Amino acid sequence: MERCEIDAMISGIRDNRPGTLARAISMIEDEEPDSAHLLEGLHPFTGGSHVVGITGPPGSGKSTLTDRITKHLRKRSKSVGVVAVDPTSPFSGGALLGDRTRMGDLATDPEVFIRSMGTRGSLGGLSRAVYGAIKVLEAAAKDVILVETVGVGQSEVDIARVADTVVVVFVPGLGDDVQAIKAGITEIGDLLVVNKADLPGASRVESVLESTLNLAPPREEPAPKIASASAERDEGVEELLDLIEEHRNLARESGLLELRRRMRARAEITAILARRVSRHTEGYLSDGDNGWYRRLTRGEVSPGELAEELWSKLLGQESEG
Amino acid sequence: MSEGRIRVLIAKPGLDGHDRGAKVLARAMRDAGFEVIYTGLRQTPDQIVSAAVQEDVDVIGLSILSGAHNHLFPRIMQLLEEAGAEHILVIAGGVIPEEDIPALEKLGVSRVFTPGTPTSEAIGFIRERVGA
């Protein structure tokens, strides 16, 4: 891609052209060589959106909640970007991306852009491309960007690294105590929302959450707030949105937002580096013919020494290329 | 064209509620390594085209068994053109009479897969057309 094509793309993104946004996100997802240039070019236009992460177990209503929050945001005249992540099959590499089924009538709103993503290689964590997609949507000047995670494993922790505000979704009946304690989930959430409040048992979950918070060690950041909602009935969503906005305002004033942003940048840089390292080393290690394993089993080298060897090789290559 | 994974939107246009075929196909495509976006029942042409554009899909697969294809497909093709998304491969399947197919192909529907076609055939066709 020529420099000018990338520039055209960037201006298309800034003009909020859906086709261009979409293409840009694909480039990043597919790790096309130009995507690095694209991201560089987009960088100056980023940072203006409120990035809200929505995490919680599968089936807890994240997509439904995302749909409802978006509708309320639209009523407040905010433009919205949605990134919804579903798991990639480890067997085929394919994925069934179904979050849009809950967001049907948002599809035709020009001020809403929804993108579904598979986790692809990212080991249950947030898809790497999520960082990039956020940048694209920020450059398109979306007021709010909602990121729906797969809600399992590492993604819950990862979301805390990319979002300004993290909403963790709980539901009645899913092993109430376990949910709360799991992965110290109460530590990453800024807002803990008990969804499906129309079902029995919601208040119990709320009280379990409260007592979990009371027992939690004090943290620098303000303690998470607890809310309840029924996404299905669109009850409590308006209030949840108020809390989300309030969190962002407080975070901005207290410097927390700055801290988060720094963490996000750090995570991004680390991710780029880690990616690079693994691309170089994976190639070498998956090659059965270069004899590294034989050397290892014969005791000629230790894993540590091999790593050292690869590292020097990598530094060499990097300085050449 | 794209170097990444093949992305397919499986869409159910109109009021049709027959989703067995669409879902079977979605799973088969997932198992073939595609990323499949499914948007559920009762999709309007507008919704289908917007979703296809936002998702930057390589393929739109329309599944229809309600006989409304002659009304809905022209609208979808027209909207795709208006959105500058003619590059998306459009295929279709379901209960579509043989004699309607030439006209649909003329609109730009690349291939119509009628009952009894193995999912592998549709998957093969996509691979051949969009590579990867």
Added chain:
Amino acid sequence: MFDEKKLREIEEQKRKWEEGPVAKTIGRFPEMKEEFTTLSGYPVERTYTPEHIADIDYEKDLGFPGEFPFTRGAQPTMYRGRLWTMRQYAGFGSAEESNARYKYLLEQGQTGLSVAFDLPTQIGYDSDEPISAGEVGKVGVAIDSVRDVQTLFDGIPLDKVSTSMTINAPASILLAMYVAIGEQGGHGPDALSGTIQNDILKEYVARGTYIFPPEPSMRLITDIFAYCSQHMPNFNTISISGYHMREAGCTAAQEVGFTLANAIAYVDAAVEAGLEVDSFAPRLSFFFAAQSDLLEEVAKFRAARRLWARIMRERYGASDKSARLRFHTQTAGCTLTAQQPDNNIVRVTLQALAAVLGGTQSLHTNSRDEALALPTEDSVRIALRTQQILAHESGVADTVDPLAGSFYVERLTDDVEEAAREYIREIDDRGGAPAAIEEGYIQRQIQESAYDHQKAVESEERVVVGVNRFRTEEKKAWDLLRVDPAIEERQREKLENLKASRDAARVETALEELAGAASTDANLMHPILEAVRSEATLGEISGAMRSVFGEYRAPIVL
């Protein structure tokens, strides 16, 4: 049913037979498969003996036809007294065209009517709404107001012919329209007989024509139960349907389990609403598919009857009359192929045979052009003739439950019942059918089975004649039924005329009253009847309820 000693002898002989002749034969001609399974995937043994039914207690588990637990049939004399109702599901285009098809079918010896509505009607939209464009009259008859219903049944004696209507979300509206035209013809509601499908839960799961959220939908259903228990003693208030879930891909045992789990939810809802079980349960009816595995299907029908009887007695202390499961059957459309369509006649014959051997109360036989389009008159006549041949020539209708006592069929009956019970238990654990549906459990099970089936066909593990084996060059030009697209325009004109000629103020009041009643807990049948009588349209009546109940998006499971 055999004594201990005899059983042991038989067991011993079987062992010898297996070690001797069987082993020898297999040595020379291996069996064609390692494992034989029913269509639903249950293992099938080489042969069945008295051992397999050793646990069966004749009185407790089988009994006599027409008696608890109804395993052997819903009535004492079954088809010796009256044949099943031959009821072809039909409807397309306008009310006029469909009326002509009904008259044709009745002339050909059909004994009941079954109305197929178009999709806008089923989803509560009038023909002139933008969302209906292209769909009017396509897959069923277009009904916008009571006037269309009048036309639809013109010249048909409503007190003599029973009518089944496949209508779910707007069931109360169509029921009200039927009552209204009955009255116009001089027949009170008590003189009408028939069935409304009225089964919303399976719409969320497998059929897709839902409008409102579960709660108000269940309320509409129990309102109908209450209304009919007072005014329509001969009307089946619901047809709790496994057919659609089966057609969406589930197995025989899942079909029974999921259907009865839904049935339990309806009974619970009605009891919750204050109705006495025995006041409404005798009017519950069921609807199953007849698939291609003949004996498994026969067992399924028998198992469904027995299991429902037991559930009604165990859970609700219901009377035998309430515990008696009556059902309609349709042959399985999804087995019918676009390739070599005439082969479908044979498939349908076998499936219809299963339904009759299983003791169905009414039957629809699919047409040979099932996978191509709505049936032509010629095709539907053959399908009807198939039923008539079974009824009058095959002899299977002459004795009740002829397969009882078959070691295999009894064993299968037991197995299907047990497996279905297991599904019900699983659903109970999830808080009942509505919760299990919300969570996607039932949908997931169905899709799993559907995908397995597709893979088995593609790998040729399951043979489908004419599709993956025994193919021939297809003859191209099939004569298909085509719906005239001009119908849409005609419906629009009819609507214009209607709106110009009715009493607009009466309509408005009726709709306001309906909306008002919807937000209380009054029985909605009455305001709906008034709205229908005022000639409010189906779309307007649905709209009034939409404004209060909202619209629902069923969970989509992938």
